[in-house]
Amino acid sequence: MEALLEKFDVGLFILAVFATVGIYRILELILARMLWKAKKEQSLGKTCLLILVKDLEDRVEGIVRILAGRGVFEMADMVHFVDLGSQDCTFDILKRLSQKFGFDVEEGLKEDLPEADLVLAVNLQNIGAEEIAAYFERLCGVKKVEMGLRSHKN
Incomplete structure (x- = not known):
């Protein structure tokens, strides 16, 4: 030993x-x-976030940065910002930011929506960026949904 x-x-x-x-x-x-x-x-399939903006020159950059910080651009398969005829520089700001963050910018709402299994359309006149990120996280966050189901007692 x-x-x-x-x-x-x-x-x-x-x-x-x-x-x-x-x-x-x-x-x-x-x-x-x-x-x-x-x-x-196996999750929701192809997801698209359609964000409608109009005359939000003073807030749009902050909104985009909040969404990017919360990982919304990574969770969604497609992100489209649609300018509904702004009279200020909102469209120009979105064009500049789209090159950095990789989302699409369109002027005016077209008749056909993007092809996706789930399209979440939000109007930024009525809802804030934090709420958009939270809703989209809840819809697309498979891990969080699974954790919630495990903790729920039947």
Whole structure:
């Protein structure tokens, strides 16, 4: 027994424990990523956010930055800003921001809506950017919906 204790290296034991935990965490991350991709494919399908704006020159940049900060542009398959005939520089500001954030800007509402399984159309005259982000998160956030279902007691 003493011979075994003399050969026992505490540092090597600690290294083995951390290596085991590290390998476990890496495998857990890979599995979670694969499950997330599978669940995303089963979610709502193709989603589109249609945001209607008019004469919001003083607020539109802040609104776009709030939506970008909340990850709305990543959650949606398509984001369209539609300028409903602004008399100020709203359309120009949206054009500039669309190059940075990657959304589409249109002047005037066309007859046909974008092709998607879910189109959420909001008018920024009536609702704030935080509310838009929250609604869209609730609709598209598969993980949050799943967590809510798990915590709900029937």
